[in-house]
Amino acid sequence: MRVAIFGATGGTGVQLTCQALQRGYQVVALARRPETLRIRHPRLRVVAGDVTVPGAADPVVAGAEVVLSALGIGYRRHATTVYSAGTANILAAMGRANVARVLVVSTSSLAIPGPERLTEWLVARFLLHPLLRRPYADMLAMERLLRQSAADWTLVRAARLTNGKPRGTWRVAEEGKLSGCWSISRADLASYLLDQAADTRLGRATVEIAY
Numbered sequence: 660m661r662v663a664i665f666g667a668t669g670g671t672g673v674q675l676t677c678q679a680l681q682r683g684y685q686v687v688a689l690a691r692r693p694e695t696l697r698i699r700h701p702r703l704r705v706v707a708g709d710v711t712v713p714g715a716a717d718p719v720v721a722g723a724e725v726v727l728s729a730l731g732i733g734y735r736r737h738a739t740t741v742y743s744a745g746t747a748n749i750l751a752a753m754g755r756a757n758v759a760r761v762l763v764v765s766t767s768s769l770a771i772p773g774p775e776r777l778t779e780w781l782v783a784r785f786l787l788h789p790l791l792r793r794p795y796a797d798m799l800a801m802e803r804l805l806r807q808s809a810a811d812w813t814l815v816r817a818a819r820l821t822n823g824k825p826r827g828t829w830r831v832a833e834e835g836k837l838s839g840c841w842s843i844s845r846a847d848l849a850s851y852l853l854d855q856a857a858d859t860r861l862g863r864a865t866v867e868i869a870y
Contacts, residue, residue: 661685666729674849689719710745716752725856726761738793742801759811767816811862818869832867840869
């Protein structure tokens, strides 16, 4: 399988790249500074470019069977268009290249649980959303773009990402919220994304993932 990876230099993107190569896939990744992706492999090609620039995604998407997007700014609080502009450009490139399948990482805390789950409600309502309101606004714009697209998309809303060791097990809620949705390692998130890359059962679906 040939996969296109965006956000490859981030924590989840590095895991996606390494694990895709371990599975024997051909990988093409976009990076503003290719030298920061310290993975070298004969089946990996890194393209220099900025995903927020129209057309930059085209050489990455061309020939891919599936697109994996782990775009993000971490837990920074500043306003950004990386999520929305980047995803818009990826979707446009997919349309030009006739590539249908895409999996996009978002965050589970965008959807505030009901007050009956008191601790989770308090954390999301009074901590995360006030602190991260500007990047969250762009994530919501990204999700709207994805849902309005003609792509065979799966939106994966992940719990708080950690650098912990993979467990190989996790919980997933399709079109709903998980209770106790606190964390997931980047390694396990990457494994889940790659598992779903060729599975169209979750086409045009939103899922949450956590331990």
